[in-house]
Amino acid sequence: MVSISMAVVATISALVLGLLLSNANSSFSAVQGQVTSISAEILRLDQLLRRYGSETKLAREKLREYAERKRDDLFPTNPAEVHLGDQSTYELLQEVEDLVLSVKPANGRDQWWLTQAMTLASKIGDTRFLLAQHNGQGTPKAVLLLLVFWLTLLFGSFALFAPSNVITKATLALCALAIAGSIGMILELERGFGGLVQISPKAMNHAVAALQAEANNENSGSHT
Secondary structure, three states: OOOHHHHHHHHHHHHHHHHHHHHHHHHHHHHHHHHHHHHEEEEEHHHHHHOHHHHHHHHHHHHHHHHHHHHHHHOOOOOOHHHOOOOOHHHEEEEEHHHHHHOOOOHHHHHHHHHHHHHHHHHHHHHHHHHHHHHOOOHHHHHHHHHHHHHHHHHHHHHHHHOOOOHHHHHHHHHHHHHHHHHHHHHHHHHOOOOOOOOOHHHHHHHHHHHHHHHHHHHHHOOO
16 A cells, blocks of 8 residues: 555656656746847847947947846856846836937938837847846745655655665665756756856857947947
């Protein structure tokens, strides 16, 4: 009877653990996609403003400042200083929008560029709020505690019926370590920023580097 009961507990634990791992990985991939999206949208917005003309120079400078600040918020040197929804950074994006709105289009073509630029700025703001909502999201602690309780019962039954020797104890210890590692991986994937398993900063770094290179080229060209 004990063996049958533990078999049921083992099956439920395996299903729940697999489901939590799958959900955590999906959440991690979604956040990575949001970081990539905001990076691409920043680059595209800078392209649109550059093609419009010199009237958008101030907006582009403020956009570059926003990109640098957003990069530092998401991927700081100190992992404890991650800020997913810093209001002062968002205010920089609002300043970009205000500067774009202050530009007076001369014709229908210019109006189209500005409309596209405002649409992209709005998308960047939407993605910012999605990233901010990631903070504090994750598997309820009660679910994890229940899973740990099930696993404790399961390993307790193994120790009860298994022969007491070095090989058995080593096997149980390794299995317990593997299970603990999987629970730790769930927590790391759900955290996303500032942990052992982190969202890749490559997209944001590339966007900031591209904006800085473009600014340096323009400054060099204006001095020649």
